[in-house]
Amino acid sequence: MALKQISTDKAPSAIGPYSQGIVTNGFLFTAGQIALDPVAGQIVEGGIVEQTERVMQNLQEVLKAGGASWGDVVKTTVYLHDLAHFPTVNEIYGKWLGKARPARSTVQVPGLPRGALVEIDAIAVVPSK
Numbered sequence: 001m002a003l004k005q006i007s008t009d010k011a012p013s014a015i016g017p018y019s020q021g022i023v024t025n026g027f028l029f030t031a032g033q034i035a036l037d038p039v040a041g042q043i044v045e046g047g048i049v050e051q052t053e054r055v056m057q058n059l060q061e062v063l064k065a066g067g068a069s070w071g072d073v074v075k076t077t078v079y080l081h082d083l084a085h086f087p088t089v090n091e092i093y094g095k096w097l098g099k100a101r102p103a104r105s106t107v108q109v110p111g112l113p114r115g116a117l118v119e120i121d122a123i124a125v126v127p128s129k
Contacts, residue, residue, distance in 0.1 A: 001025060008065035011058040012036035015113065021066045028066035028124045032079065033058040034116035043114050048085045049092065051117050056096040059120055068124035073102040079119040083108045089118055 006021030006028065014020060014031065021030045035044045035051035036058070044054045063069060078093070080086060086106060102122070112119050 006030075006062060006066040008061050010038060010061040010065070012038045012041065020062045023066050023126055026126055026128075028063065028068050028072075028122075028126050030059060030062045030066070030122045030124075032077075032119040032121040033062065034113055034119045036114070043116060048088050048117050052089050052092040055118055055120050056092065059122060060096065063122065063124055066124070067126045067129075070097050070100045072124040072127060073097075073100060073122045074125060075103045075123040076105075077121050078104065078106040079109045079112060080106065081109065081112055081117045085117065093120075 001024055004023040005019040006023060008020065011020055011033065015036075018031050021028055023029075033055050035054035036042065037044050037054065038058065038061075044050050060070070063073070078089060080089060083106075
């Protein structure tokens, strides 16, 4: 089984010993994306709206680098520091996904890296070329 590491400078560099994504057996597994600006390397200013927008943009760039798009995503996991933010995150998430409707889990966690309010990861099918 071959593993292909995915890396793009359009999303934040890994802040630990992991890859932005891995493609294997026709699937792309992304690392969780938080609201890091890929240039500044810092959490974007603002609250849950700004952070969720940045997370979705980062995730889209990793998907693109791995040869996939939102329509290829089969599963996401959303990690929220506070489930009270769920309606806001859900609205922004839906806007980015368009008509795609992958399976999803959403969980509240006591903390996220760098004090982030939201983190999202995805599993996508990589279309054959």
